[in-house]
Amino acid sequence: MVRDGGSHEMPTRRDYVKYGGVVIGGGLLAGCANKTETSSTARTTTTSKSSDGSTETEDGSYSVSMAPTGKVTFESVPGRWVAYDGGYADMGVALGKADGMTGIGSPDRYYTGVYDELPGVSVDRKTLEKNDFGKAGMSKELFYELDNDVHVMDPEMLVNWFDWSEKDVEEITTKVGPFVGNVIFRREDEWHDYRYYALYEAFEKIAELFQERERYEAFEKLHDEFIADIQAKLPSADERPNVLLVYEGSNEPVKFSPYRLNDKGTSKKQWHDLGVSDALASSGIDGISTTERGRIDYETMLEIDPDVILLRAHERQSATEFRNTVLEFMRNHPVASKLTAVKNGRVYRGGYLFQGPIQNLFLTERAAKQLYPDTFGEITNDEQLFDRQRVADIVNGAF
The missing domain is CATH 3.40.50.1980 (Nitrogenase molybdenum iron protein domain)
Incomplete structure (x- = not known):
């Protein structure tokens, strides 16, 4: 730099x-x-x-x-x-x-x-x-x-x-x-020794900056209603999957940068709202940060054997393209193929590193399908869980 x-x-x-x-x-x-x-x-x-x-x-x-x-x-x-x-x-x-x-x-x-x-x-x-x-x-x-x-x-x-x-x-x-x-997408950097903000806390500050209080409140209302509706349909805590969130951009990945879901950064908001647990919770493995650049491989993953694997850096691919490339590679890999998530086809795109309020609605909808397909539908279907027109109306000032 x-x-x-x-x-x-x-x-x-x-x-x-x-x-x-x-x-x-x-x-x-x-x-x-x-x-x-x-x-x-x-x-x-x-x-x-x-x-x-x-x-x-x-x-x-x-x-x-x-x-x-x-x-x-x-x-x-x-x-x-x-x-x-x-x-x-x-x-x-x-x-x-x-x-x-x-x-x-x-x-x-x-x-x-x-x-x-x-x-x-x-x-x-x-x-x-x-x-x-x-x-x-x-x-x-x-x-x-x-x-x-x-x-x-x-x-x-x-x-x-x-x-x-x-x-x-x-x-x-x-x-x-x-x-x-304020850098809010993760909370693992030692230099960030001042206050963090949740997504809507930061959004409120930017609304103050642009003097758009009414738009912010309209988004907040939509968001709260959407999340409450999703959470009301979630299975009990003991029936929810544990999740391993990692980063690697290759379609033939063999090593990964781990994220910790116990980090309250905004890039993990949808996973927190959907009540999943961190597969790395008792592993002693730290999440990626400015100073921590450690990598894990399939052998380490197999020791943890998560229910679901979420892989970042594939957001230019559709759900189908991801399954036909990354998941297919894992299924043919001698070690990755032994993972429960791979066997069950539960390897998905992990969402954006940076997300704002509009993107969060889409990512939460997608994550709900990834984690709870029996409740919200398969990830490859087109079922919508929130009203697109209502979002557009707020952005365009028709609220």
Whole structure:
């Protein structure tokens, strides 16, 4: 990972009047201020780190508080924005803000095919793939070039994954735009020693950022009703499968990176909601993280012998394509073929690493079929467990 250490002294539009002042208190950016002319007189809005919550001020500005940056104040609702991952991108789409998204950190892991099932919902993938922050190594040059009003990403992630310094974060905050975000897809990184957020807690923060409280509440209501309906139909706990969640992109996999389902990261939300147990619970095997890169093979899997195996990194394949490639390979492998999950054909795609509220509805529906086909139908059928039109209506403002 390389940090772009270039210096930028040229003024941006935030040095003038097109975007309001931002002052960050606490976290990485304590004491950092951007002075902006809001009328004929310059005004600086000062905030400090406080408990989470959106606050409106007398002058019409508002603030959003989210770890690790603390409270961030906005003069107006951000128009241009970028997310690091597909989960936060999906949140923006859910809130009706797709048109303002200028780029993303990992477009290859932002699965937008689900929007094809939602009338009137789409994103401009060409723009996102053109402005690939990950491919650019999170270069500061691209931050300057796109000149976004807000960066929906965790600045500590930039420091720990992309070799940024705190000064780099402060520079982009003051000369381009602030950061609002928190790495929430997993909870196993030692450097993340501040508050985590559940999916809908983070979604609520992004709704505060874009001032879309009503859309958020409509999604929350839909989600809660959907999950309650699913959970009411689940078998008793002793009849639910134990699950091994792993990562490997090959169609002929022989070694895997393990995940731990006891990790409360948002990438495992559907499995938690569906009440499964972690096959690695008593194994002593750690899940993948920034520092833990251990791998397991079929011999290790056989010692655990899970009821269900979930394999990530195959989201471009359909359920049928996955079974015809990955599962077929396992069935013909001398060790993998001995696994109970393989014998019973219970090896499935493991879902996205990053998921937002729209994607979570689709992934939960899929997971319910994978885990409980007798109740919710086979994974290869087209039965729908939630109302697509209702989702599209919320995104499009018809609620």
